[in-house]
Amino acid sequence: MAAYAAVTSLLQTLDNLSQTHTSHSLLYKKEQTEVLSDKYTFLKTFLDDFTNIFHEDIKMKHLERMIQEAANGVEDTIDSHKEVMKKIKVNKFNNKISHSRDTSSQILLDQKDVIIGLDEDLLRIKDRLIVQSSRLEVVPIIGMGGIGKTTLARRVYDDSLIAYHFYVRAWTNVSQEFDTREIFLDDMWSIEAWQHVRRSFPDDRNGSRIVLTTRLVDVASCACSGNILHQMRFLSMEESWTLLRDKVFGNGSYPPELEKIGRYIGHQCQGLPLAVVAIGVLLSKMSKETSSWENVAEKVGSLMSSDTMDCLNILSLSYNHLPQYLKTCFLYMGVFAETREIPVWKLIKLWISEGFVKKVNHKNIEDVAEENLRELVDRSLVLVGKHTSLGKIKTCKMHDLVRDMCLREAYYENFIHCKTRYDKDDLLENINCLRRIVDFNNYGSSGHSIFIPLARSVFFKHQYNFCSPARSRFRLLRILDVCSVPFFNCSQSITEFIHLRYPACPSFDGLVQSICKLRNLQNLVIHDLSSFASLITTQSLAWEVLNMPQLRHIHTKNISFFIPPPTSLIAERESHLQTLTGLMPSSCNDEVFLRIPNLKKLGILVVDDSDTIGNCYCLDNLVHSTQLEKLKILSKLPNLEVLKLKDHAFHGLIWKLSDEDEDGFFQLKFLLLESLHLKQWEATSYHFPSLEHLVLTDCRYLEQIPFDFAEIQTLQLIELHKCMLSVLISAEQIQEEQQSLGNDDLIIRVNYIRE
Template identity: 35%
Template sequence: MGGIGKTTLSRNLYNDRLIEDRFDTRAWVVVSQDYHVEDVFMVLVNSTGKDGSEVHEKSAEELADRLYKNLKGRRYLIVMDDVWDTKAWDDVKRFFPDDNNSSRVILTTRESEVAVYANPGSSIHHMSLLSPEASWDLLRETVFGQEDGPYELEKIGREIAENCRGLPLAIVVIGGLLSRDIKGENWEHIAQDVYSAMARNDGDQFMEILSLSYNSLSHHLKPCFLYMGVFPEDYEIFVSQLIKQWVAEGFIKPRTPKSLEELAEDYLSDLINRSLVEVRRRKHNGEIKTLIIHDMLRELCLRKARDEKFLQIMKSQSHGFPQDRKNQRRVSIHSDRLLPLNVVHDSYLRSLVYFCDLHSSNHLVSFIVSFRLLKVLNALTIRFSEFPFGILELVHLEFLAFCYTNKLWLPASIRKLRNLQTLVVYLRDVSMFHPDDTLYLPSSIWEMPKLRHLMFERGFLRSSSFEEIKGVLENLQTLSDVTNLKCTKEVLETMPNLKKLGISYVHDTLTEWSSYEFNNFIYLHKLETLKCVFVTRDASARQPLPLNLAFPPNLKKLTLSGCRISWEKMIVVGSLPNLEVLKLRDNAFEGSV
């Protein structure tokens, strides 16, 4: 049964400090129904690897061999979560070495036969539904935290908890709904709704309970929740990407002095407090980094999205849109198979998101460009060997993300996308910090006044190009990762409201460090996050770099790598009044502490 707590129990075990100390290495992989064995091996290899070597573009056989070598002779703990059939276990089991050293594999599944098949001689832990008393304890904790809550609400609260029939997911979702009304003004009404949902005899009682929370959402939160269905099952969702796509979709309506991104964070907090999405990872400063959505709640998303013609998922087994699903506004493609042009003959499409590994082709670009009203195009999983010029015809785009594998430049004509708010361009199959593997950027980017976020992989803008810059990007909040940016006062004044900056410096002996003018960071008065990575090509250089660093006082997060600042000069960092997170990596400073 879904939502009974299998993953929660396993996660608590996995994260227990005593368990962590007992094993040499640990790995957690979500398998799900539509798994790819290469992806499973990739996660396991990345989690158990000792050398950090590159594993992308490896075959399943190569990854399996690497996994075996990573685990051999080590005491390991592997969690395989959400396994649906025996084949998934057959695909990986022989690559878990049995060295008789108390290594363990935990497998969670809804199917008893899968558990028995994995280890016929072991005892299986069958999860039980909660008792009425445990149900009330969980509901009370969800609504009131460590407080007991008003005594007069206990009777109706116990009734609601008992009507959830002991299913933890249903209890915490209803608890999230009740937490919006801690005075209990509407608890009687909610209790009646829960009772009515459980009285159904169509086998969909629990889904109906989950629907109660969705139905109570305000009009501005409903599309934000439905958008969670865009992502594949068990997908770990990065909050930064989600928020940018929400903004581009137009879900966030400015009503306060807060920025659109700040409002989106408030919306997200509301969904989390209602237990409709779950925090998976947090940053060092406590901010939310990634989310997950339970597969039953994702199924609720997809049902409601179909009913409202909000979203269509295209999978490998899809053969086009059903006739009653035309005029879709959003399509999420989870198929590695190229779709024929006539699959989606729909001029209403506003959002196209890919979650499949594809190489670009004229056919594919023609397919994308056929949707003239697109506002969101996330094609990061597609490998473009050259710039897809047809995309420049999509003048309504507000969010564009794609990756390159060959010609590493953006054309000046990118300025045609004048409505663009977010531009993400990453590199695939290129060498780390190789001088030829740099993404050359045109100065015409500064003629795109609505830009809020520019995210590159080793993006480079020649110093001479800044002389051609005619505009100021007043709305720009994010610029990363750019290479060898010369921080002249004139350059930084073209982005006065920048909040996040990431720079890599690949230094050669022909350029003076002082020419980068690091002391001008102080002119970025709104800057809150700064990451600076320094790479010297002279491997024998071990002396502190002659850097004149100065940072703006509003800085909250600072990452330094490879700069070899003498410890005596680190006082410039220690004097920052608002600094919350400091990361010093790979010879960030020299000298004794």
């Protein structure tokens, strides 16, 4: 309680400091601002340490929120330099603090509940336990909350063969706040806890075994005797229905008319046993009529986040155990729509723009953000969608239940306000404390024209004018993601967002000069949301944009732009630009690339027959981009039949064609890659559906031809000159696959192969 009293005293000091600045003050003195900055830094550091010690204590959770609110208040004051920090009212905080007991997911899943789909898992674990080895072996079972780790472990523990093989057995649970001397040892929450437990089990060479369940990859990896972690899988559709049916009807018969709707409900649970059981408990208490089950089917998502709160409380255990820097990163994922995978590049840029990611030593801040994401994956809170060609995470997602838990925690902590069609409009009730607003409403304008003084992020998912920036004055705004150009009804309005770091909008035509005045801008995202996928908008990008001091990334979609020569003398500054996509080949000149020497990712978009790569020799100029790591070339030419890429354009690079449906060389018949330092080439038959002739000359580092080329039915000839043996092997595999499909026309010609 000494910590509670000390922090309360600190909050009162900050409160008194805030009151010394009257509401009429326009500027803070330098000394006052420095004091506030020091207090803010101290509060954030203290909060990180504080949450590592206290997780579930109600009073401490209350105090944690007080500290967070105080830190946010000080940060607001520092950013605005003209607004008095809101008075901290210690005794009037929202008392709806999320809490849950330290227990495993056995709350809803007892040993009789989930036996569906575990037979294969059971056999694998048993084989690892009874293997003939006298050494102590540890077998970790890993997976997200509610997936059945404890149930599997209990089945193993109670199995007759295991009971016979191990004449001494013990079952223990480990809570998050364990006591070394009195440790209630099933869900292992930290490496430290494992290390304490491990000391009690010496390797006496008598064939002892330990089965460990955890949601954390690092704990499992630390404990595992070998390199194999037993990863729990989700239930199949059939298994989900079987589990739901058994939970509702037991082993008895069921009305056949309920099977179709029952299967749908089971599918909606997305393979998570805990969700299936939770809904099964609900259905078992309802009438067995089709209309009742249809009503559940319509509301199954919301039911799992309200009527079955124990389900979310179980999942929230993983959230409560996160360090503070990961809590903010996790909660922020709630701004993304439920049905789509999350692009990692965008998630990372948003985290950084919000200030959630702190630079560590000499690491690139984007690398630190990727490590944060990997931690959330390892803690079974985030699922991996797709991988990049280099093995990094390209897209990620959350299970629906985890997302529900995320939004619930975000609401309790006043972290995000999400507005949907069904929400009552309570913006005005909390107007002075809303910092992040997400509007998923797709049913017309909300009609708001309000003053939201503390908003840091706003996301408007559909094309309507939620509110006018000129009138609402989001003076502290850092993130602005809109889908409608009319949002900017005045080019001068955007200049009011002096703290803006991440704007995303369909167009920046007419806003360039205004954007250049935003000195804190780190990212510029231009996305054309036209329903015509093949329609490309062409815009100009002024030299002043490349000259912005903090700008690091320019992302575009369905937008091509050219960079005209500067019309007047511009005082050049050091450019930190790392990402540039949508650039037309005619702008890939020495002058441009010399201006952006730190460029790492470049996307070239060919949209005109007169502006082809071959005509302007744009790739020759890439020799100035010594930091370039990734080059992406997209063609929007409907009639392009011949493409030749030459002369070391791909030095140390990967050529990965986009996954977007509209991207590809659909009419291309002849492709030449000559004297390139290209190492990896990722493409599919979809990208080159009409290709007839492929020539690879002096591509000495290229590892192989994409195997999916075996599905290109028009392919007739592959020529290889001065290529690696692995390239020839891949060509022969393509030829064999084509022959198995009945195409005997493909010929391979080889001049010289490097050993």
